[in-house]
Amino acid sequence: MIKLHHLNKSRSKRIIWLLEELGVEYQVIPYQRDSNTRRAPDSLKAINPLGKSPVIQDGELVLSESGAIVDYLISRYGAETLAPRVLTPEYARYVQWLHFAEGTAAYPLITRYLLAVDDNQRCFLGGFAREQMAEVLTFVNNELATKDYLIAEQFTGADVLNSFVFEKISEAYGLSNFLILSLIYSEF
Ligand SMILES: N[C@@H](CCC(=O)N[C@@H](CS)C(=O)NCC(=O)O)C(=O)O
Incomplete structure (x- = not known):
């Protein structure tokens, strides 16, 4: 059975969503942030020396980095439903959105x-982070103005992975200047 090492109030919640979508059996191994430092407990370092979540175990495989986890789980357990067919232009764009979540969208929020x-x-x-965040929000808002999901009409792992950043921005700053995103994230 897949094990998910899950830190409370973290990016790891997307992996729970994905595992539910995939309908696979899984076990959550919970960790609580320190209430002062907000850091993960040292016990998480036993499975990931960096002490960061999410981490999954699937048999012998131990995998961290949420983008890699989404990619692996979908390729292994749900490729026909939650990702475009490989080697199509849609698949290339899907991979672009997988990288976008942690590579471009997350860093101004974290800063x-x-x-x-x-x-x-x-x-x-x-100021730099604020500008970058506005650019990211404008970009995604425009992308979603003409389609239901990041990859045209197909709901994919890229939607799940990207949700975290916009949910957090919505909670912290609101999304009222970004109509499409505010409509989506008011339902979260
Ligand atoms: N790029 C990594 C980031 C992992 C990460 O920073 N996780 C945070 C939770 S959102 C964490 O475990 N923080 C606890 C700590 O650093 O002590 C990913 O996408 O999985």
Whole structure:
């Protein structure tokens, strides 16, 4: 059975969503953040030396990085439903969106979050992160203006993976300037 090492209030929740979509059997191994530092407990380092979640175990395989986990689980357990056929242009765009979630969309959000913890949003980095976040939101909002999902009409793992960033932005700052995103994330 697949085991998911899941940290509370983290990106790992997308993997639970995906496992539910795939209808596979899984077990959640829970970890709680430290209430002061917000860091994961050291016990998570036993499965991932970096001490970060999500991590899955599937037989002998231990896998971290949420994008890699989504890609693996869908290729192994749900390729016909949750991803376009490989070697099609849609598949290439699907891979682009998988990378987008952690590569481009997440970092301005995380930068702003860390600056907020430091109570220091008015520095150069704060302005830069704010601009980057607006660009990311505009880009995705425009993409979704003409289609139901990131990959045209097909719901895929890319939608699941990208959801985290927009859900968090919605909670922290609201999405009222981005009509399509605000419609989607008001339902979350
Ligand atoms: N790029 C990684 C990021 C993993 C990550 O930073 N996870 C956070 C939770 S959202 C974490 O485990 N933080 C706990 C810590 O760093 O102590 C991924 O996509 O899985």
